[in-house]
Amino acid sequence: MTETSASWTTSTSSTPAVPSATSAPTTGRTPATGFTPPTRFAVPGRIAVDNHTAATWQRATLTEIRRETPRAATFRFAVPDWAGHLPGQHLMLRLRAADGYVAQRHYSIASPPDDAGHIELTLDQVDGGEVSGWFHTVARPGDEVEVRGPLSGFFAWPGDRPALLIGAGSGVVPLMSMVRHHRARGLSVPLRLLVSARSPEELIYASEYGAETTPVFTRSAPEDVPVGRVSAAHVARLLADRPDGGWEAYVCGSNGFAEHASRLLVDAGQPVDRIRIERFG
Amino acid sequence: MNVTRGFAGRPRVQNDRLPPGQYDAGDDWPVLSAEVTPELAPAEWTFAIDGLVAEPRTWTWDEAHALPSSAYEGDIHCVTSWSKFGVRFGGVSLDAFLDLVRPAPEATHAVAYSHTGYTTNLPLADLTGGRAWIVWEYGDGPLPAEHGGPARLLVPHLYFWKSAKWIAGLRILDHDEPGFWEQNGYHHRGNPWEEQRYSGD
Ligand SMILES: Cc1cc2nc3c(=O)[nH]c(=O)nc-3n(C[C@H](O)[C@H](O)[C@H](O)COP(=O)(O)OP(=O)(O)OC[C@H]3O[C@@H](n4cnc5c(N)ncnc54)[C@H](O)[C@@H]3O)c2cc1C
Numbered sequence: 001m002t003e004t005s006a007s008w009t010t011s012t013s014s015t016p017a018v019p020s021a022t023s024a025p026t027t028g029r030t031p032a033t034g035f036t037p038p039t040r041f042a043v044p045g046r047i048a049v050d051n052h053t054a055a056t057w058q059r060a061t062l063t064e065i066r067r068e069t070p071r072a073a074t075f076r077f078a079v080p081d082w083a084g085h086l087p088g089q090h091l092m093l094r095l096r097a098a099d100g101y102v103a104q105r106h107y108s109i110a111s112p113p114d115d116a117g118h119i120e121l122t123l124d125q126v127d128g129g130e131v132s133g134w135f136h137t138v139a140r141p142g143d144e145v146e147v148r149g150p151l152s153g154f155f156a157w158p159g160d161r162p163a164l165l166i167g168a169g170s171g172v173v174p175l176m177s178m179v180r181h182h183r184a185r186g187l188s189v190p191l192r193l194l195v196s197a198r199s200p201e202e203l204i205y206a207s208e209y210g211a212e213t214t215p216v217f218t219r220s221a222p223e224d225v226p227v228g229r230v231s232a233a234h235v236a237r238l239l240a241d242r243p244d245g246g247w248e249a250y251v252c253g254s255n256g257f258a259e260h261a262s263r264l265l266v267d268a269g270q271p272v273d274r275i276r277i278e279r280f281g
Numbered sequence: 282m283n284v285t286r287g288f289a290g291r292p293r294v295q296n297d298r299l300p301p302g303q304y305d306a307g308d309d310w311p312v313l314s315a316e317v318t319p320e321l322a323p324a325e326w327t328f329a330i331d332g333l334v335a336e337p338r339t340w341t342w343d344e345a346h347a348l349p350s351s352a353y354e355g356d357i358h359c360v361t362s363w364s365k366f367g368v369r370f371g372g373v374s375l376d377a378f379l380d381l382v383r384p385a386p387e388a389t390h391a392v393a394y395s396h397t398g399y400t401t402n403l404p405l406a407d408l409t410g411g412r413a414w415i416v417w418e419y420g421d422g423p424l425p426a427e428h429g430g431p432a433r434l435l436v437p438h439l440y441f442w443k444s445a446k447w448i449a450g451l452r453i454l455d456h457d458e459p460g461f462w463e464q465n466g467y468h469h470r471g472n473p474w475e476e477q478r479y480s481g482d
Contacts, residue, residue: 052464055481095285138287255312262317281311
């Protein structure tokens, strides 16, 4: 049914240390044909994706539901033929009604790659949401849905370079896969997470964070913690702590948050071609 | 696939303008670019066509605006499943640019590239015959930066990742060369009516 061989190939020429107007976006496995755009910015390449895996729908059986916050829960699935993923990647998920009607959405993968045959997703409950609504009000262990993926080799972190992660709300989901991978493998490469939530109660994965994480609260915060958005000061503090070769920055959240955080990074001197953005729309 | 227990979904809408698997995003216009939105002023923007053409050429903002204006009014479809109905984009038909550079008889494809380094590949046939534009207006105003302003490519009959934001140029080729998302597992053509989302669809 499904080809299970993962075929991750790290693109060798995808790591310009400085913004380079001539670095080819050689994301694919055929760098020989890579067309080089003669332009000022450069979107960096990353990981070639297995096209067959991306095209095949697989059955995923819900095995566990864990509440994270009043508005978010984690859904754990058994996907026996899951080909593996890299931290940061997402998948497409679909639900089917009795009349054949199908609803499909993208979800980031929260679990680290080493969780053999299982994946976890963390879903916000969106008001009036067709798919997240089903998960939060109907789903129970034993239910089956379908997934295809992993998708996008761009917002992916193989654990190779120092990673600076900035997320808000459920935008922390793909970043958590990176944090978990970093821990599970005992990686020594530097990793920092700046995570924004409305309040401590709404901070997803709150009990799992360690010294690598700085939480930022926008509406209410514990005593002694200021209330406010992710700011230039937060970003400056992280960038000041520059590892050899600099940071690879990953920004994830709503478009508004992604614009805000990526602009702060650029203003603080982070090269544009070392900022990867995943916008949830 | 099996029916999902207890899933009814939204009330069904009969809408012949909605390609398979898409939903009507209404007033929303999600932004999904993977890179930092560039701060590109119209005065800095240029658009070039080169490769297999008789006369490669680069247009400045003013030179591009001097070509006959043309607008698209209709629908757009994003691979992430939203469609947006009845939008208006204003600019210049890509035919007007291509007529001036004259693609060679053996030309079959193009790579469109952005001022960010983003790339996407298209058959030449999808870029000609009044089906593609370089646009700088959305509705009655300038195209916002996060949606590709000052100017983007518009190929509305294909999924919207083909409509490269912050368009910088076209390289005309005699073969197909996958672009940014196409190398990341997305379909080479991306026809929403055939639901060509991922490679292999
Ligand atoms: C790459 C990527 C990764 C993502 N990862 C995550 C993740 O890890 N976790 C997460 O929670 N989300 C994630 N998302 C967002 C996710 O894909 C969905 O958009 C989200 O779950 C909402 O889907 P839904 O079906 O619940 O809501 P939808 O039904 O899509 O509704 C969204 C909003 O639009 C309104 N709406 C839309 N269509 C209609 C209609 N026809 N009639 C009435 N109202 C309508 C709804 O009322 C609601 O307010 C990700 C998105 C992307 C692109």
